[in-house]
Amino acid sequence: xxxxxxxDTWQMVEPxxxxxxxxxxxxxxxxxxxxxxxxxxxxxxxxxxYFDGVPTVTKPPLTLGHEISGVVVDxxxxxxxxxxxxxxxxxxxxxCNNCDICASGRGNRCLKQKMPGNSLGxxxxxxxxxxxxxxxxxxxxxxxxxxxxxxxxxxxxxxxPYQAAMKAELKxxxxxxxxxATGGIxxxxxxxxxxxxxxxxxxxxxxKEKLQRSLDFGATYAISTxxxxxxxxxxEFKAYCKENKLPSAGWKIFECTGSKxxxxxxxxxxxxxxxxxxxxxxxxxxxYMLSKLMAFDAxxxxxxxxxxxxxxxxxxxxxDEKIKVKPFVEFRPMSQIEQAFQESHAxxxxxxxxxxxxx
Amino acid sequence: xxxxxxxDTWQMVEPxxxxxxxxxxxxxxxxxxxxxxxxxxxxxxxxxxYFDGVPTVTKPPLTLGHEISGVVVDxxxxxxxxxxxxxxxxxxxxxCNNCDICASGRGNRCLKQKMPGNSLGxxxxxxxxxxxxxxxxxxxxxxxxxxxxxxxxxxxxxxxPYQAAMKAELKxxxxxxxxxATGGIxxxxxxxxxxxxxxxxxxxxxxKEKLQRSLDFGATYAISTxxxxxxxxxxEFKAYCKENKLPSAGWKIFECTGSKxxxxxxxxxxxxxxxxxxxxxxxxxxxYMLSKLMAFDAxxxxxxxxxxxxxxxxxxxxxDEKIKVKPFVEFRPMSQIEQAFQESHAxxxxxxxxxxxxx
Numbered sequence: 032x033x034x035x036x037x038x039d040t041w042q043m044v045e046p047x048x049x050x051x052x053x054x055x056x057x058x059x060x061x062x063x064x065x066x067x068x069x070x071x072x073x074x075x076x077x078x079x080x081y082f083d084g085v086p087t088v089t090k091p092p093l094t095l096g097h098e099i100s101g102v103v104v105d106x107x108x109x110x111x112x113x114x115x116x117x118x119x120x121x122x123x124x125x126x127c128n129n130c131d132i133c134a135s136g137r138g139n140r141c142l143k144q145k146m147p148g149n150s151l152g153x154x155x156x157x158x159x160x161x162x163x164x165x166x167x168x169x170x171x172x173x174x175x176x177x178x179x180x181x182x183x184x185x186x187x188x189x190x191x192p193y194q195a196a197m198k199a200e201l202k203x204x205x206x207x208x209x210x211x212a213t214g215g216i217x218x219x220x221x222x223x224x225x226x227x228x229x230x231x232x233x234x235x236x237x238x239k240e241k242l243q244r245s246l247d248f249g250a251t252y253a254i255s256t257x258x259x260x261x262x263x264x265x266x267e268f269k270a271y272c273k274e275n276k277l278p279s280a281g282w283k284i285f286e287c288t289g290s291k292x293x294x295x296x297x298x299x300x301x302x303x304x305x306x307x308x309x310x311x312x313x314x315x316x317x318x319y320m321l322s323k324l325m326a327f328d329a330x331x332x333x334x335x336x337x338x339x340x341x342x343x344x345x346x347x348x349x350x351d352e353k354i355k356v357k358p359f360v361e362f363r364p365m366s367q368i369e370q371a372f373q374e375s376h377a378x379x380x381x382x383x384x385x386x387x388x389x390x
Numbered sequence: 391x392x393x394x395x396x397x398d399t400w401q402m403v404e405p406x407x408x409x410x411x412x413x414x415x416x417x418x419x420x421x422x423x424x425x426x427x428x429x430x431x432x433x434x435x436x437x438x439x440y441f442d443g444v445p446t447v448t449k450p451p452l453t454l455g456h457e458i459s460g461v462v463v464d465x466x467x468x469x470x471x472x473x474x475x476x477x478x479x480x481x482x483x484x485x486c487n488n489c490d491i492c493a494s495g496r497g498n499r500c501l502k503q504k505m506p507g508n509s510l511g512x513x514x515x516x517x518x519x520x521x522x523x524x525x526x527x528x529x530x531x532x533x534x535x536x537x538x539x540x541x542x543x544x545x546x547x548x549x550x551p552y553q554a555a556m557k558a559e560l561k562x563x564x565x566x567x568x569x570x571a572t573g574g575i576x577x578x579x580x581x582x583x584x585x586x587x588x589x590x591x592x593x594x595x596x597x598k599e600k601l602q603r604s605l606d607f608g609a610t611y612a613i614s615t616x617x618x619x620x621x622x623x624x625x626e627f628k629a630y631c632k633e634n635k636l637p638s639a640g641w642k643i644f645e646c647t648g649s650k651x652x653x654x655x656x657x658x659x660x661x662x663x664x665x666x667x668x669x670x671x672x673x674x675x676x677x678y679m680l681s682k683l684m685a686f687d688a689x690x691x692x693x694x695x696x697x698x699x700x701x702x703x704x705x706x707x708x709x710d711e712k713i714k715v716k717p718f719v720e721f722r723p724m725s726q727i728e729q730a731f732q733e734s735h736a737x738x739x740x741x742x743x744x745x746x747x748x749x
Contacts, residue, residue: 133641137663140687142639280491280501286680294680304496309684318675321645321653324692325668328499331690333683 034105036067039390040158041368044092044277046081051390053309054153055101057162064114064165066121069363069387070180071156071358072098073217074187077148077375079312097123098385100183103168104160111165112191113362118179120169120346121161123187124336126139128166130170134379139194139336146336156183157368159388165370167339175350180385181360185345188383190337192285195310195344196376198334199283206281208268210297211288211311212250215232215243215383220285224356225249235264235296241381241382248355261292265299271374280284280304289313301329358382393424398749399517400727404450405440410749413512414634416521421630423465423473425480429539429721429744431457431545432516434648436507438671441523445511454507455515456482457744459542462527463519464540466532470524477538479528479705480520482546485693487525498553498695515542516727517748524700534709539744540719544704546623547742548713549696551644552704554669555586557693558642562587565640567627569656570647570670572600574742578717579644579669580598581713584608586637592635594623594655599742607714620651624658639663648672660688668692717741723748 037053037120044050059065077095079085086135087093099121103114126138133141145164148155154162161290174182201207207224211217212234226249234250236242254267272279280303286293289311298319301307307329324330337345348354363371365386374380396412403409406723436454438444443454446452458480462473464618484504485497492500504523513521519700527744533541560566562713566583570576583591585608587627593609595601613626631638639662645652657678660666664686696704707713722730724745 132663135640135663137687140663142662149553154397228732259679278490289681303501304491304494304499309680312681312684314679314681316677316679318677320673320675321668321690322648322688322692325671325694327692328496328694329692331680331683333681333686335684335687354671 035160038158039388041080041095041365042156043176044093046084051366059107061108062111062165062281063107063162064103064111064168065160065162066099066101067104067160068099068101068158070100070155070183070387071096071186072184072188073371073375073384073386074098075375076282076312080149081372082376083314085314088146088268089153090311093148093153093369094158095203096158097146097148098160098183098187099147099156100179100186101161102179108165114135114165114168114170118171118174119139120153120182120186120342121163121170122167122169122337122339122342123190125164125167125339139338144336147369149298157365157386159390167340169339170347171346173350177350180354180362182346182349183281183385184356184360185342185349189219189340189349189356190345191334192216192223192287192310193341194337195220195285195308196223197341198332199281199285199306199308201227201229204278205229205283206231208235208237208282208297208300209250210234210284210286210293211247212236212253213238214287214311216310217287218248219247219354219360220287221245221249224248226353227347229282233268233271243336247257248358256292256296261299264296268300275319275365284308285310287311290318291315301327303327303329305329307331324382360385362387394519396483397434397517397519398407398716398747399453399514400724401451401453404442405450405552409671410725412547415519418464418466418470418521420460420467421470421524422521423462423527424521425458425460425478426463426519427458427460427515427517427747429459431543431547431745432456432640432730432734432743432745433457434470434734435611435671437731439508441732441735442673444673447505448512451560452509452512453514453517454509455517456505456518457546458506459538459545460520461538465524467524473524473527473529477530477533478668479530479541479545480522481526481528481696481698481701482506482700483527484523484583484711486649492537495747503695503706514743516724518749527550528698528701528705530542530705532709536709539721540715542744543715543719543742544701544708546714547574548578549565549701549704550693551575551646551669552700553696554579554667554693555582557691558665558667559643560586560588564588564642565590565636567592567594567641567643567656567659568609568654569594569643569645570649571595571612572597572605573646575669576646577604578713579646580604580608583644583713585707590625592630607717615651615655620654620658623655627659635666643667644669646670650674660686662686664688666690695741722748
């Protein structure tokens, strides 16, 4: 554990272009730490910034990556200093803790929040080290037989769907649908719904093999969208409800694809006293009769990031293996970042890629 | 106060066609009362059924009208009998109080609910009498100097926006926008927001004179949409925020028009940690990028009817003249129903028409 003079990093100099470079370690401010990175997950959001023209808050050049675990190697201020040597997860979004939105309990959408690989200056997770605020780090005291890099995915892939479940007020006995149930977020959304006591967790996705796997990880029933229209999928869902004497009202639908088709399926299933959670991101528009929400007394709710206060409970579920992570993670050296981005963009991966520094 | 053998009524025999007729008083069931109608408000919903092809649950012939006040003249069962002679408001939607949705506190959207003039068999408010369940009637013990027919509008025009405010968790210090602020629901939405302590209530509507009036009834600022695009209106709102050092985040927007333009304005204003309530009904679709809700951590919520439990508190606000009703109500004999429907459909009215029986 040494304090470096330089940070080795893979910078996105412009969308679609990565270069390996090294940058100065900035002078840490009061309340900041320097984290030596163990691993950083490749998220759909990174790929969106890199390939699809989604703009980052800090204009390039910057380093992407916001699913980070590591070890604190330096700090300024009492609390920051007390963390030196600790293993930590860096929340994907860190609130300012000092504005009206934070005070109202909505810090996950604080407008001054810092997100590595987006709005934390030029710093991101595809690096050897990163300077971050200490206040909201999730300290891992005993990671059992988990490697620290495995736990990087807690910061976003698991916590974002957990926040969605909290916002949806997901509770024991609920009826849940997850669209995009086999994707990077969906595999955790499905498990979280199950862990929180949902009575039904209907997994909807394209790939039949992945859907089959979802039945071992929280889903109670699976519907493949392969070669089916939105109407077909909705009809199959309704038939399932009818056969199993389940109400068509009151379902909580977690839309994790961000795609037009996924959103349209979710909207077609949404019914009386139902709730659709927008968990996946995509830039297209959909056409919808908003007054249906009135007639249904239903809601469409967006959900962003995760409050740092939820990290310890998510971590406990993970370390207790109630939410299973290991089957959904694979590791590559960080020097393979470009290939990892491409594979992630192509949507062919069955596991989340965590990149480990090999500078 | 006599129990009649026949109910005089204006039946909609088919959309667009009303006939004056008389029907049998049905044998009351346990827990039902017969109410002699004092007045019934003409609502946008009635006009939708009559002119615009919105389907009623009970197919025509049926009698429309769901904003009803009157006097209980007969009843079966102890509680129902105890109401004989009492003045009551009939909630526009009456839950079954015996299903999972009711048990979850969402009885306003109970699937077995009864709504006069829609799903209460053939019975509606544009009649001399109506048979209704007794359980959820709002008893008016002391109506001060209000006529009973004036109070009919509590059953929908005032309670529906109140339910919207409850669902939106409207509270002291909130920032509120009301689109369609000068319409039949909007005039109360604006007042309710003010009464519940909103710091800002920005009224948006077309008519400048009515908007001017809204400033005396809850609105703190008014924006006219006349000859303006959606973009223009949104820009004017943002400029107002900037001038007055108000955040653009966190507004609760109550969309009361149900029109495409109104919904588009509401969506254009919706921002970070904001909430759009769909209070007005219209059948058109709108195009929207749902992922904005994710990026904003924002919600679009539909709201239907009102829980009977809120009626007494709304009634108290009305009788205390904290929510003002008298300036927004006019009376016509029920025989003028067709003309009242036409004027309401044309959207030229400045006051709610309450029809009083003159059979």
